Structure formats: structure tokens, C-alpha cells
Amino acid sequence: MIKKTLFVLAIGLFTFKHSMAEMLPAALPVPGGIAIIDLKDDFNEQAKAYFGKKRVLTRKVNNAWQAMVGLPLKIKPGIHKIFTIDTRGNKKHYPFSVANKDYETRHLTITNKRMVSPTKKDIERHYKERPLILAALKKWTEHENVQTDFIVPVEGRFSSIFGLKRIYNKQKRIRRHTGLDIAAPVGTLIKSPARGTVIRTGSYFFTGNTVFIDHGQGLISMYSHLNKTHVKAGQPLEQGQAIGTIGMTGRVSGPHLHWVISLNNTKVDPKLFLPKDVFK
């Protein structure tokens, strides 16, 4: 009985601690979500945390260290673990549990044949561009003070959610939507949701004009289908600084921003980085 009470009390305190000021990102340990794991007191700046082979973001909140882990859409619900290594090589394991999440399925019909089945030339182009995109998304930069409380990058309508299972033209293959779409008129300004540095900009077959921002410690954001790009590789950015405008370049059916967030080289739900009142 006492044990049970203590447990409830601990959960209560945990919820209280995390709701005082809205802590972002919100913890949501499900496939495509984020696990926030409290680390022991002996963890410090020099120590490192890993999820499998991938280094994960660590931060100090109210004098306590935490690891922030991006969970792949393909992860199996159940117990998983991260580990930390200190400067003397001592390892410590931290188990955490991943719950299930059912994502919606949507059947879509596209009449433009090239959108459904790209030509051989399109595919060749895509295979040349893919390594550049993957390299940007897995970038790791040491950073002491990563900004994780994001603002919405563009005013508009949330037109497609992260994780959606999409089936095109009754094909058997399910394609997951690994970003959050925000629809707005062509030319609407897109702002950097947090401070960071531009990794690269470019034009790609699927994503059109695209900007990649490094926020530090494996937190990367990506902006696709832009009309104009206002920034250059290597440029430092403040929260709210304009990076480009809404467009419909690449493989799109209308003007929108396809917004991707990658954490430890894992695409996660961008919604978790935004204040809750944005979605009211």
C-alpha cells in the first residue's frame, strides 16, 4: 500500500515538475515520439549517452541531467534502453518503456502519373541527392545550450500530420508521412523555429528547394518545397529569423511547408517541439 502511494506520489511530482512551465519537447515515448530519461547525478558534461550506436542529446534542466531520445516509427513497443559512458569508460544502462501508438491511414488518389511513378531519370536524380539529404539529417555538432522550445515556423493550416500511413492509388505499399505539413499561400515567410546554423540548402527531386538547420547535438530541422531560400550554408540563425518562403517546388500537389525534425538521426513528430496552444 505504502509502495503504491509512493509510486502515485512520484508520478504526481514528475507531472508537476514538467507542467510548471511547458517543457519542450513534450515527452511522448511512442514510435515517432520522444523519450526523456532522467540521468543519475554523476552524469556530467564530459559523459556521453547512446541509444544503440547513436549518440543522443543530453541537457541539464533544474540542475538535473536528462537524455532526449528520438524513437523511430519502426520501434517495437516494450522495454528499450540507453546507456551512458563517463570519461573513465564506465557504462550505465537506463531502461525505458515505449508504448504503442496507432497512426491514421489515408487512401490518396493522384492523377499526375509522374508523381506516383517517377521516371528513370527522376529516380537517378533522387539516388544522387539522397546521400546529401541523409548526411545533413545525421549531423552531430557539440552544443552546450540547444534550444528545444520551438515556435511555429510558418502561420498556416496543419494540413497533414506526422506518422500518417498513406496508400497511393490503391497500391499495396504504405508510405509513412515523416513530417508535419503546414499549408499557406506561396510567398508566406518561413522562420527558423529556434536558433541554429544552416547546414545546407539545395534543390532536390522530391523535396524541391530545401533548407537544413542544425540546432546542435543531433537536433536537425528540414524545410521543403520552398519558393525562395533566404539563407546560405554556414549562416547562424536566431529564433524567428526568416529562412525562405512557402512554395510548391518538388513533388507537391499544393503550396505547403513539409517540416521534418530529426533527433539522433531519427525523424520524430515536430508537434512535440511546439507549445500546445498552437494546436487549439
Ligand SMILES: [Zn+2]
Ligand atoms: Zn509533408
